[in-house]
Amino acid sequence: MKPNRDVSRRAPITAVDLFCGVGGLTHGLVRGGVKVVAGIDVDKSCRYPFEKNNSARFLDRDVKTLAASEIKELFANATTTLLAGCAPCQPFSTYSRSGRKRGSESEWELVASFGRLVSEVQPDLVTMENVPQVEQHPVFSEFLTNLKGYKVSWTTVECSRLGIPQTRKRFVLVASRLAGADLSIEVTERKPVTVRKTIARLPALAAGEADERDPLHIACRLSDLNLKRIRASKPGGTWRDWKPSLRAACHKKASGDTYPSVYGRMEWDQPAPTMTTQCFGYGNGRFGHPEQDRAITLREAAMLQTFPRSYAFVAPGERVRFSHMGRLIGNAVPVRLGEVIAETFVRHVGSINESASRGPT
Structure with missing residues (x-):
């Protein structure tokens, strides 16, 4: 473009x-x-x-x-x-x-x-x-x-x-x-425009890994429990697909029924949900990668905000801070x-x- x-x-x-x-x-x-x-x-x-x-x-x-x-x-x-x-x-x-x-x-x-x-x-x-x-x-x-x-x-x-x-x-x-x-x-x-068309060509990563060539293509770590949860999650599904032992305390309350997207995976062939300031976190919404066992990376979030893949967000050698960069990307037009x-x-x-x-x- x-x-x-x-x-x-x-x-x-x-x-x-x-x-x-x-x-x-x-x-x-x-x-x-x-x-x-x-x-x-x-x-x-x-x-x-x-x-x-x-x-x-x-x-x-x-x-x-x-x-x-x-x-x-x-x-x-x-x-x-x-x-x-x-x-x-x-x-x-x-x-x-x-x-x-x-x-x-x-x-x-x-x-x-x-x-x-x-x-x-x-x-x-x-x-x-x-x-x-x-x-x-x-x-x-x-x-x-x-x-x-x-x-x-x-x-x-x-x-x-x-x-x-x-x-x-x-x-x-x-x-x-x-x-x-x-x-x-x-x-x-x-x-x-779908999630697949936007981010499918980026290098695969595991939770906690980073792309050596792109400091923004970095995924948050996941606890052992959240790794089990995302492996039990289906694209477009909800935490109701999990066995009861994986469910969080909030899911066991009546009010938990109103948060089906929390801990969800995106769908390849649909648009993503709204990118928020916490979109790098698996437990913050439907921000799980469609097939890789991790949340989306900061680069993927930026591309879903239609920033070019080459858009530079941090100076060479600068440390990437998830909360700070997530706020910048999620609040961007x-x-x-x-x-x-x-x-x-x-x-x-x-x-x-x-x-x-x-x-x-």
Whole structure:
């Protein structure tokens, strides 16, 4: 999958990515034909993957205190500007995957900060990707007040319909203050991409093993009990397939009936479940490999988030920490979703430019 350079030339759009993380949204925007000049985040560990894989600067800044003038400077000489971001929302996610949650802060303060910057910067285009629950919160109404004068469209998308190999629902808003063409998110149905197509060619590993050529292709160790459990697990099955001696204490409670996916294996010929920040752990959901006796690796999780296999997440020689890297990958915007957003804007701006070139009718 290569960046669409032709559409980028026809409709030059320059973007700044707030809450950029490791660059999932940025990488997708670039592939869809948008030029990203900078990503902004408070997590310094995101600098290496963001800059290594994207021709853009990483700025270690807190969006809550970021001045509009700093973003305007990044947009200097741009033809069409886009302010993009996935503003993390507590309690559904954590600000830039760093685990900082202070009780005195509003759970939705970062969305409000995003809205403030939209109002002060007045970019030509805006996109916000988020959890579906944001639409029901008062902060969303406040965010919309900062889009006065913009054409605004939003929807909740099922990512598997976009060719993303996981079931994941995300809220996407797009807005434009350009005169002319309508703006809407066009969800083109794609044949579901399966777990098999995404990760089957990676080297086989046992629990606790790592690929010498890829530091991210590393699997968590499993206890003897969990090894017995995964060997008793069927792809797409549940812990009810196990003999009683293997069942956990929570499974023996009535409430345990509501967690059939815990300790489950994925299915080869279906999309994966939603990648979470704990997707590297066998006991955290249906994150067992379809046939190998282990949980999926961090690389497999990243590929199910549609990051390219070659995407570099850690510097050479840097130790891979499961909890930290799982948080970065699980909280990332799927690259393919970023590409769909970029394509929406490129069509929108291209249509405006085409109408302008034809002149009045």
